[in-house]
Structures are given as structure tokens and as C-alpha cells.
Amino acid sequence: MTDEIPEHARDRLKGLRSSAHSTGVFTSDFSVNEFLLVRKAGFEPIGLCVGSCVYHVGIQYRSWSKNQELDVLSKAMYHARELAMSRMRAEATAMGADGIVGVKLTIKRLEWDEHLLEFIAIGTGVVHGEGHPGFRAHDGGPFTSDLSGQDFWSLLHSGYRPVEMVMGSCVYHVAHRGILAGLGSIGQNVELENYTSAMYEAREIAIDRMQYEAEAAHAEGVVGVDIHEGSHGWQTHVIEFFAIGTAVLPLAQEIAPEAIPDPVMVLSVND
Amino acid sequence: MGIFDIFKQPDAETLARRAAHDERIADIQSSLQRREVPKAIRERLEGARSGRRPWTATLTPAELLITRSHGLRPIAAISATCWLHYGWSWTEGHAEGWHTALRRLKEEAWTAGANAVLDVKMRTIPLGIDNSMDFTLSGTAVRVEGLPQSDDPIVATVPALEFVKLLEADVVPTGLAIGAYYEWLNDWLNNTNLTWMGNIESTRLSELWQHVRQRAHQELRTNARPQGNGVLAHLNFSEMFEREGQNKQKQYLARHIVVATTVDARRAAAIPHDVRMVVDMHDGRTPLVGTTPHHQSYQSNESEGAI
Numbered sequence: 001m002t003d004e005i006p007e008h009a010r011d012r013l014k015g016l017r018s019s020a021h022s023t024g025v026f027t028s029d030f031s032v033n034e035f036l037l038v039r040k041a042g043f044e045p046i047g048l049c050v051g052s053c054v055y056h057v058g059i060q061y062r063s064w065s066k067n068q069e070l071d072v073l074s075k076a077m078y079h080a081r082e083l084a085m086s087r088m089r090a091e092a093t094a095m096g097a098d099g100i101v102g103v104k105l106t107i108k109r110l111e112w113d114e115h116l117l118e119f120i121a122i123g124t125g126v127v128h129g130e131g132h133p134g135f136r137a138h139d140g141g142p143f144t145s146d147l148s149g150q151d152f153w154s155l156l157h158s159g160y161r162p163v164e165m166v167m168g169s170c171v172y173h174v175a176h177r178g179i180l181a182g183l184g185s186i187g188q189n190v191e192l193e194n195y196t197s198a199m200y201e202a203r204e205i206a207i208d209r210m211q212y213e214a215e216a217a218h219a220e221g222v223v224g225v226d227i228h229e230g231s232h233g234w235q236t237h238v239i240e241f242f243a244i245g246t247a248v249l250p251l252a253q254e255i256a257p258e259a260i261p262d263p264v265m266v267l268s269v270n271d
Numbered sequence: 272m273g274i275f276d277i278f279k280q281p282d283a284e285t286l287a288r289r290a291a292h293d294e295r296i297a298d299i300q301s302s303l304q305r306r307e308v309p310k311a312i313r314e315r316l317e318g319a320r321s322g323r324r325p326w327t328a329t330l331t332p333a334e335l336l337i338t339r340s341h342g343l344r345p346i347a348a349i350s351a352t353c354w355l356h357y358g359w360s361w362t363e364g365h366a367e368g369w370h371t372a373l374r375r376l377k378e379e380a381w382t383a384g385a386n387a388v389l390d391v392k393m394r395t396i397p398l399g400i401d402n403s404m405d406f407t408l409s410g411t412a413v414r415v416e417g418l419p420q421s422d423d424p425i426v427a428t429v430p431a432l433e434f435v436k437l438l439e440a441d442v443v444p445t446g447l448a449i450g451a452y453y454e455w456l457n458d459w460l461n462n463t464n465l466t467w468m469g470n471i472e473s474t475r476l477s478e479l480w481q482h483v484r485q486r487a488h489q490e491l492r493t494n495a496r497p498q499g500n501g502v503l504a505h506l507n508f509s510e511m512f513e514r515e516g517q518n519k520q521k522q523y524l525a526r527h528i529v530v531a532t533t534v535d536a537r538r539a540a541a542i543p544h545d546v547r548m549v550v551d552m553h554d555g556r557t558p559l560v561g562t563t564p565h566h567q568s569y570q571s572n573e574s575e576g577a578i
Contacts, residue, residue: 025492026501027531032433035503035534036440040542048504048529050484054476058469076470083472087481112513115465116473118480122507129539153546263548 028124029102034149038101041153043126047095051088051121054110055080062173062238067198069205070238073171076117077240078209081105081167084119085144092142097125098135099143101152103165105244107230134252137163138218145246147224155223158260160248164217167244168209172202174237203227206241219247303375308382316412319347320384328411329390334431338389341435342416347383350409351375357402362453362526366494368406369393369449369530376408377424385412386421391428391447393530428505428532439543442536445499450491453526454483463521476511479525484509487527495533502531 028045030038038045060072084105092100103123110116125142128135137143145162147155155162175194206227214222225245231238281289295311302309308316318324328345330338338345353371357364380388391410410426427434427444437444456479463475495502509527516522 024500025495027488027491027495027504028502029504029507031505032429032437032444032503035442036436036542037546039440039536039540040546044538045501048488050481050488052477052480052484054473054480056465056468056471056473058471072470079470080472083477110511110513116476118476118511120480120509154548157548261548263550265552266549267552 029122030124030149034102037153038126038149041156042129044129045124045126046097047125049088049091049097049100049123049125051084051086051091053080053083053087053119055117055119057115057117065175066173067175067194067201068173069202070171070173073238074169077169077171077242080117080119081169084121085165088121088123089142089144092125095125096127097142098127099145099162100124101126101145102148103144103146105146135161146244147246151224155248156251159251161251163219163247163249164213165244166210166213166217166222166247167242168206168211168213169240169242170202170205170209171238171240172198174198174239176237202239202241206243210243210245214247217247218249220249222247306378308378312379313382316347316349316379316383329409330411330431337435338413338431341438343387343413344416346385346412346414348409349376349379349383349388349412350407351379352405352407354405355403360453362451362528365528366449366451368404369447372406372408373426373447376410376426380412380424381420381422383412384414384420385424386415386418387425387427388412389427389431389434391426393428437534441540442534445533445535448491448495448498448502448531448533450487450489450494450529451526452483452487452490453524454479456523456525457516458521458523461520463523476523479523480511483525484527487529491529491531495531499533499535501534501536503534504529504531506530
């Protein structure tokens with residue numbers, strides 16, 4: 001760190017108000033470190049973008065003893081997220097953002113009705129400081145990404161740019177075991193193969209859908225993939241696999257790996 | 272003390288202690304009404320300011336090092352509270368409560384001879400006493416060497432390390448902005464009843480949410496404008512309730528509160544440091560960050576129902 005505090009900062013500390021904010025006020029939910037890194041990467045935050053969706057999930061019929069995808073629930077989870085995300089993106093477009101960084105996607109159950117779920121997407125709209133147009137998504141709109149400010153900086157410095165936050169969802173019913181099957185395995189350790197295979201299939205469907213979205217966005221790859229297993233208050237045998245990540249493309253030209261500086265190893269002595 | 276002692280006359284010492292207590296409480300109340308710093312606190316702060324009494328700081332040793340190397344001198348740990356009853360609106364009471372506490376904090380900073388307050392934390396004791404809540408701020412009043420005392424000190428709701436990091440990048444954290452908004456929705460036509468509709472968006476509730484959140488963020492901008500040109504909103508809190516009104520018709524209340532640190536930043540200013548990638552060899556959470564959340568007054572939505 002340098003010991004210098006710039007002149008403008010000193011004036012500000014003196015209590016001098018730089019009253020002429022021609023650009024208006026930006027809003028963001030960045031931490032201090034994120035804020036500095038996003039600026040270091042050449043971007044400026046302009047405003048928080050929010051998308052909300054309250055969704056009524058329809059009734060799903062299922063068979064007690066079958067492994068199966070619950071398509072009504074899958075579609076509902078997917079559609080509702082899509083609505084919240086697209087509203088957030090519309091806000092970003094309206095404020096002229098080149099992209100949205102640090103999108104947080106949350107689901108809440110509304111306590112008075114078990115069929116109602118609330119989806120919220122919040123992120124910070126950013127613009128490129130010099131107005132470079134090359135950071136927009138394939139459709140000319142703002143890119144979206146769930147990367148933090150730190151991850152955003154790192155991604156750009158490894159030669160990639162975010163294109164779109166991609167996701168895939170699969171709600172799945174794991175079959176109940178029959179009573180006879182239970183009797184047969186008393187006193188033994190056995191793998192419950194139908195449970196295992198149910199997990200495999202459900203996970204695969206979710207990842208596959210996410211990958212399909214990445215292809216549609218003309219992406220080269222997906223970083224920061226996270227696979228959640230959730231059960232949003234459904235019955236015991238119902239699980240949701242949700243895959244989410246940020247689809248990326250090389251910056252005009254991919255940086256050769258040897259040109260990327262090696263990280264320095266440190267051991268901090270403060271604890 | 273025997274059990275019949277309560278019938279005895281209290282001795283002189285007890286009486287004196289009680290009198291001192293009453294006097295102190297009376298002074299705190301009247302001072303706060305007159306928008307002044309209570310006497311006992313004023314004496315402590317003036318002592319620290321003149322160097323007659325030791326300085327106090329909420330900073331860690333590492334933070335002390337960095338503030339001293341950047342010409343900041345800690346004076347006193349200060350705090351302010353406003354316990355507010357929500358007469359008419361819970362949501363909007365939050366803006367009022369924090370702003371009153373903020374004003375009092377600035378008065379203490381002035382008394383301590385400071386021109387900035389760092390490491391300001393927002394605290395609430397979860398007592399849940401009927402329709403009220405305390406809004407408490409605490410931080411460290413500092414003097415930037417070579418600059419005069421300010422009657423409108425900078426209030427930074429970030430730790431000292433981050434304060435210095437921001438200053439170096441020509442960004443000044445200036446204060447606290449609150450955006451709070453709520454709205455009732457009366458569902459006269461029973462539009463929110465979707466029991467047999469299958470997969471469908473509840474458009475009325477979505478619109479309500481979207482509107483409430485947008486308005487809260489709008490409030491945040493308005494509130495931030497006199498203080499700086501941007502905010503780092505570290506807290507987004509929202510809640511929705513349903514209740515039955517007359518004729519069994521449904522009513523919904525949605526509210527959203529955003530709390531943010533305001534900053535004054537020059538657009539597209541260069542950041543003086545190179546960023547170097549490091550790999551921390553610590554196991555577990557890296558101590559390099561050293562940042563705990565500076566608020567605990569709201570249960571943040573983040574832990575709940577993450578994706």
C-alpha cells in the first residue's frame with residue numbers, strides 16, 4: 001500500500017462537498033473490495049437491478065413407487081426463475097448497463113400458501129468505463145453473471161468474459177422402497193441402487209439443461225458451476241437438482257496460459 | 272443484607288448513589304432533547320481530545336498500524352442510540368431511527384474533535400419490546416492530521432482497513448443511506464387465489480414486489496444524493512405478509528429495506544495499485560479479509576432459501 005491519500009479524498013474529509021454530481025448516484029450491493037476490483041477491471045457500477053416473481057406452483061401427481069421427474073414442478077421452478085432473471089435484465093437494459101455482476105438468486109416460500117414461491121434476483125448493473133461495446137451478450141443486451149467482483153476481475157484477467165448466467169433445473173421423485181425389498185436386506189449393508197440411480201439421473205438432467213442454455217448463448221464454456229440439491233418444503237422423496245453457472249467466451253482472443261501471471265503464494269501472519 | 276432491610280431507611284451512601292443516578296438520567300434525557308452530548312460523555316470525549324485521558328479505539332492492532340501510517344489518529348470510541356417506537360410505520364421508522372442515531376453520533380464526533388468516524392457498526396438488541404426497536408451505532412472517532420475539525424464528519428460504515436483502501440483509490444466513504452418502502456395490496460377481486468390454476472405466475476404479487484423494491488431503491492438514491500454519488504448497499508431485507516381483511520378478502524403487506532454505505536467516487540478514476548493474485552496458504556477462511564458484517568440489525572435474506 002502507498003501512504004498517499006489523494007487530494008480529492010483529503011478535500012472530502014475536510015467536509016468539502018463536491019456538489020456537482022452530473023452523473024447522478026449509482027447504487028450497488030458491492031463490498032468495498034468488490035467495488036475496487038470492478039473499477040480496476042475497467043467497469044463502473046451504475047445501479048442495482050432487481051427482478052421479482054411470485055409463482056403459483058401447480059399440482060403434481062406422482063406414483064409412489066417410481067423414480068420419475070416431476071415435470072410440473074421442474075417447469076415451475078425454471079419458468080419462475082426465468083421471469084425474475086429477465087425482469088432484472090430488463091432493468092439493466094433500461095439503465096443502459098453493459099452487464100450485471102454478482103447476481104444473487106434466492107427462493108423464499110411464502111408462509112401462508114405452500115404453493116406460492118417467491119423468486120428474487122438482485123445484481124449490480126455495470127458499464128465499461130470507456131464505453132467498449134464488446135462486453136455485451138450475444139443478443140446485444142447486458143451480460144449476466146453470478147460472479148463476485150473478485151471473480152469478475154480474475155475471469156477478465158484469465159482472458160475470458162462472462163456472457164450469461166445459465167441454469168438447469170430438475171425436480172425428481174425418488175421411488176419409495178417396497179416392504180419386501182426392505183426385509184431382504186435386514187442385517188446387511190447394501191447399496192440402495194434405485195436411490196443412487198435416481199440421484200444420477202436427476203443431476204444429469206439438470207446439468208444437461210444448463211449446458212443447453214450455454215450452447216444457445218454461443219458460449220465456449222461455463223465457469224463456477226454449482227449444483228444445489230434442495231427440497232423447497234416438498235415431501236421427503238422429492239428433490240430438486242439445480243445447476244447454475246456463468247457461461248463465458250474468450251476476450252477477442254484467448255490469452256495463452258503462459259502469459260497469465262502465476263499467483264503468488266502467501267501465508268498471512270495475522271489470524 | 273437481611274430480608275427486612277427493605278423496611279429500613281437507606282443509608283447516606285445509597286441515597287447519594289441514587290441521587291447521582293437520577294441526575295445522570297435526567298441529564299441524558301434533557302441533553303438528547305436539546306441535541307447535545309450528555310455531560311458525562313462530553314467530559315470523557317473532551318478528555319480524550321485534549322490528551323488528558325487515554326485515547327480509545329475499536330481498531331485491531333493491524334488496523335491501528337495502517338491508520339497511523341496514513342495520518343489518522345484515533346481519539347475515542349463513540350456510540351449513539353435511538354430507541355424508537357413505530358407509531359405509524361415500521362418500515363419508515365427505520366430510516367428515521369438510523370438517521371437520529373447518525374446525527375447523535377456526529378455530535379459525539381464533533382465533541383471529540385474528530386473529522387471522521389471509522390468502523391461504524393449498526394447494532395440492535397433483539398428484545399422485541401412492543402413495536403419498538405433500538406438503533407445503535409458505534410465506531411471510532413479519528414482525526415486526520417493536518418485537517419481542521421469538521422462539524423459534519425465523514426461517517427464510514429466500513430472497517431478501518433477498508434476505509435484506508437478506499438481513500439487510496441480516491442473514493443471517500445461518507446455516510447449511511449437508507450431506502451425503505453412498504454405497500455399494502457387489497458385483493459378485492461380475489462386475483463391471488465390460484466388454487467386450481469396449475470403453474471402460473473401470481474402477477475398481482477409479483478407486481479407488488481417489483482414495485483416495492485423499485486421504490487425502496489429509488490428512496491435509497493434520493494437519500495444518498497446529498498452525501499455522495501454512489502452507494503454500496505450491503506443489506507437488502509424484505510418481508511411479505513398476508514392477512515384477512517373485511518369479508519374474508521385478502522390483504523398483503525410487502526416491505527423492503529436497503530441499508531447502504533454512501534461513497535463519493537470520481538468516475539473512471541485510476542486505481543493506484545496493481546492487483547496481484549495470491550494464494551493464501553491458510554486453511555479455512557482467509558484472515559486476509561478480516562471483515563465481519565457491519566450490521567446485525569436485520570436478519571439478512573441471504574442465508575434463507577439460497578437458490
